Amino acid sequence: MSRKKDLTKKESFWNRKRSDKEKAEDAKAKHWAREWLDALIWAAVAAIILRTFFFGAYRIPTPSMEKTLLTGDFLIVTKLAYGPRTPMTVSVPFTEIYVPGINLPWFRIPGYSEVKRNDIVVFNYPIDVAPISAKTNYIKRAVGMPGDRLRVDAKDLYVNGERAEQYETLMFNYRAITRGGVRLSPAKVREAGGSVVQSGNGEYILNLTSELAGEMESWPEIESVEQFVLPEDFNIFSRRGFNFSRGFNNHDHIPEFTVPYAGQQVELTPENWNIYQDILERYERVSVQQDNGQFIINGEETNLYTIQKDYYFMMGDNRDDSEDSRYWGFVPDDHVIGKAGMIYFSWDGERWLPRVGRMFDLIHS
Structure with a gap:
């Protein structure tokens, strides 16, 4: 009986030691997991702050x-x-x-x-x-x-009456005509840094920088390269659902307008409503109605409106x-x-x- 009691005591001792060891390991694992969770939470908070206020x-x-x-x-x-x-x-x-x-x-x-x-x-x-x-x-x-004050004249942008700065990276569409109607390799154009927009009968519309357009004039298969400008009466905007472009024909020719600014007073007309419609109704949340050329703004009959924001x-x-x-x-x-x-x-x-x-x-x- 005495031996059995001793064995029972030894087993109980080792079980207790093993249990204490397991508890310590569990506590260590929980501590490690909590440290990692805390680190992840702080990293997420830091990332949110950086994304919101510093960089994107x-x-x-x-x-x-x-x-x-x-x-x-x-x-x-x-x-x-x-x-x-x-x-x-x-x-x-x-x-x-x-x-x-x-x-x-x-x-x-x-x-x-x-x-x-x-x-x-x-x-x-x-x-x-x-x-x-x-x-x-x-x-x-x-x-x-x-x-x-901006205008677009045959693709050229003018700002306050002067031609805008021309960057060497600007790209436009050019019309290229090949000699004898030979085929122009799209791969060659792409390798040079341009792209083929459309082609047919020895004529190509290419998307190029002005520098590349000048270089292509010396290609043996090229007869001529000139900037492709849409005619003023060629209407592409009529098929678009945009308010601003509704009064114009295409993006190569846009008559002069002023970029709106806070405090600017404008007189609304049926002719310039396309320019200001989104400003009043979408961005400045103004209620506007029209009645035979007369505007009713926020319930008041007036054609004058003062812009609230810079644009x-x-x-x-x-x-x-x-x-x-x-x-x-x-x-x-x-x-x-x-x-x-x-x-x-x-x-x-x-x-x-x-x-x-x-x-x-x-x-x-």
């Missing part, structure tokens, strides 16, 4: 900014430049999911700069039907500041392959997100290779 990431999905920015470029966008916006909606972090119907009071924290003419700007696509911060992100060049006019550097302000109008200042800062990665989707030479390039206006 953006991928170039289309060729509208070529050759300045290429399809497949991944950018760092500096929100501090123009001042970050405080949250506008209740949303799920790191997603595009937001709670409909809840709009938060917000303000813009002062930045270290203002939007300058020709800055490359990321903004919310104005005519999207969604809360401002939930709208699609767009990137274009800010060619018109509040109060600027910008945006254009892509690929001028004939960019749906921009020439189509859908102005960008309100509260839609501005930030300034394009740096290319941190670039992927060539045609060759399935990274563009190593573009990585970590700073973006200059």
Whole structure:
């Protein structure tokens, strides 16, 4: 009996030791898990703060900014430049999911700069039907500041009466005619840095920089290369659903207008309503009715209206392959997100290779 009691005591002792060891291991595991969970939570909080107030990431999905920015470029966008916006909606972090119907009071924290003419700007696509911060992100060049007078004359942009700065990366459509109607190789054009838009009977519409267009004039198969400008009466805007472009025929010829600015008093007419309709009804939430050329604004019969916000006019550097302000109008200042800062990665989707030479390039206006 005594031996059995001793064995029982020994087993109880070792069971107790094993139990204490297991408890210690469990406590250690819980402590480790809690440390990792705390680290992940703080990392998520830091990432949300950085994303909201400091920097954003953006991928170039289309060729509208070529050759300045290429399809497949991944950018760092500096929100501090123009001042970050405080949250506008209740949303799920790191997603595009937001709670409909809840709009938060917000303000813009002062930045270290203002939007300058020709800055490359990321903004919310104005005519999207969604809360401002939930709208699609767009990137274009800010060619018109509040109060600027703009016009487009045979593709050339004029700002306050002077021809706008011409960047070597700007692209336009050109008409090329080959000698004897010989075939122009699309691969050769692409390798040179352009693209074929359409072709037929020895005539080609090519998307090129002016430098490449000049070089192509010396190609043996090319007879002539000249910029392809739409006739003034050729109407492409009539088939679009945009308010701003409703009064014009095409993007190559736009009569002079003033980029709206806060405090500007405008006289509304049936002829200029296409320019101001989105401003009043969509961005400044004004009730407008028309009766035989007379406007009724917020119940008051008047054709005069004072603009409440500053606006910008945006254009892509690929001028004939960019749906921009020439189509859908102005960008309100509260839609501005930030300034394009740096290319941190670039992927060539045609060759399935990274563009190593573009990585970590700073973006200059």
